[in-house]
Amino acid sequence: MTASTTRTLIKNVRPWGAETTDVVVADGVVEKVGAERDGEQVSTHVIDGDGRIVLPSFTDAHVHLDSTRVGLPFRPHTGRPGVWGMMMNDRENWRNTETPHRDIVAGTMERMIAAGTTRIRTYAQVDADCKLERLESVLFAKEKFAHHAHTQNIAFPQAGLLREEGSVEDLEEALKNGADVVGGIDPCQLDRDPARHLDIVFGLAQKYRVGVDVHLHEPGELGVFSAELIFERTRALGMQGNVNLSHSYDLGSVSPAVSARLTDEMAELDIPWISIAPAVNAPQFNLMQLTEAGIRIGLGEDGQRDYWSPYGDCDMLSRTWQLAFTHHLRHDSHIELAAAIATWGGATIIDPSLARLASATDRPGFNAGDPGDFVLLEGETVTSAGPLGERSFIEARSWPPPEKWWL
Incomplete structure (x- = not known):
């Protein structure tokens, strides 16, 4: 000593x-x-x-700090159905504040830290509208609170990669300017060309030596199809342990045989699952089964009282209870597993060198x-x-x- x-x-x-x-x-x-x-x-x-x-301490493994309205006056919800409609609502409104965007983002991060979150994986939308503006705000907050939280930034093409000219170039520019991970989204439903979408995402990941995080909202067998394409590329490129599936809540609602096969592949390829504990009617992945299979699980708040919804309060303890509630957990040991996921589980996604949960009772x-x-x-x-x-x-x-x- x-x-x-x-x-x-x-x-x-x-x-x-x-x-x-x-x-x-x-x-x-x-x-x-x-x-x-x-x-x-x-x-x-x-x-x-x-x-x-x-x-x-808590880990928010999936949060969109660039869309936050925490600390601003309340406004009525104006979102429209579907990912594209909600994204356009965000695009139409995010600049319309008297407070500078970077200060809103930093203020939200400060509240998260005050509630006990010291590890944050945040998305920064990159598209034809904002270019790198939102990434710059997230990077500002990351630097401001570098001594209080470890922040990982994901360059996220919320509007897809094929619908607007210049989207691929903007995403690549974000990786050149401080983004840690490259994101993808609904390759079938949004861009309607899953092979091309994923080839771009994984190509950029290879070029800039970063991980991949894919938002997958697609239902049923369509979601399974996209997941299988992601698995194929992960295996072919040797990116085991560096590709994450976010949301993917419908993958647990397909047949038991298909869900079991997906679980086996995720375990083999070391692909974590990151949930926001959504209120969905269909069954989700079983937390105990995924943990026992050795799959890393993270939890995040997603939006923070933003242009997508009025929910999110910067408090991961609150979101831990939502995870337990939406997975119908009753036993104390199962609720403690939800807390282990909200704290340590997400930490192992940010830093894979940490020992993952060894069992549902770890x-x-x-x-x-x-x-x-x-x-x-x-x-x-x-x-x-x-x-x-x-x-x-x-x-x-x-x-x-x-x-x-x-x-």
């Missing part, structure tokens, strides 16, 4: 609601769980958790070397903490950008 080591003792806390203990963090990572003994290095900082539950984040970012919750158990409980968070600022997949 060197004299320059910064150590924090978080005493009198209950990891995942277990027995009261202490957590020692050294230079931003967990050193050990348990009290300091006589003769050991005295901690630089001491925080008394007063018996609260301690969890890894309660991670307190092994030596784990990131020392935590959230403290009031409550007797994780389930009893609820979305209305008081919370605070402890950040160790321990999140350097993870290594790129091609190194």
Whole structure:
């Protein structure tokens, strides 16, 4: 132990609601769980958790910070049906504020951090209308709060790649200017040329050595078809572990045999699933089954009181309860799994070097070397903490950008 080591003792806390203990963090990572003994290095900082539950800090694995209206006066919803109609509503309104766009984005990120989220995967729309304006706002917020949260930016072609001239060039420019991941969306329904759409997305990923994240809202067998095309390219290009499926809520509603096959392929190719816990009538993927299969799962808020919907409150604990509710979870252990997904699950998507959830009963984040970012919750158990409980968070600022997949 060197004299320059910064150590924090978080005493009198209950990891995942277990027995009261202490957590020692050294230079931003967990050193050990348990009290300091006589003769050991005295901690630089001491925080008394007063018996609260301690969890890894939250990860918002899917949020559109570039569309947020958090902090602005409420406005009636004016969206039109369908992805294209909602996107056009966003396009028509996002500039019409007195507050500069980058300050709105940064203000929303600040509220997320205040609620205990220290890892963020945010999309930045890139299209014929905004070019790189929205990406620049997201990059501004990322830099402003770099010491409080690790942010990963996805260049996202919300309007598709084939419907408007210059879309592909704009997306490539975003990758040249700071985007970490290249996005895709509904290759069949939106662009109506899935092979070309995915060839462009994966081609850019190969050229700029970045990962891929595809929004998949397509229903039933159409969604299965697009997913299979994504799997084919992932396998052929050796991009296992670097391609994510977002939404994809209908893939769990097809026949049990097809869902089982998709689960097997996602596990083989290490393709994570990122949910926003939508209210859909059809069955979704089973959280327990995907976790037991070794598939990484993340959770996000999607919109934040934006031009798509009035929902989203910057609070991932609230969204954790939505995940449990929309998956019909009742048992405490299952609700705790939802919390593990909202905290650690998304972290493993941002940084695949972290050990993924080993099982549906795994309660991670307190092994030596784990990131020392935590959230403290009031409550007797994780389930009893609820979305209305008081919370605070402890950040160790321990999140350097993870290594790129091609190194």
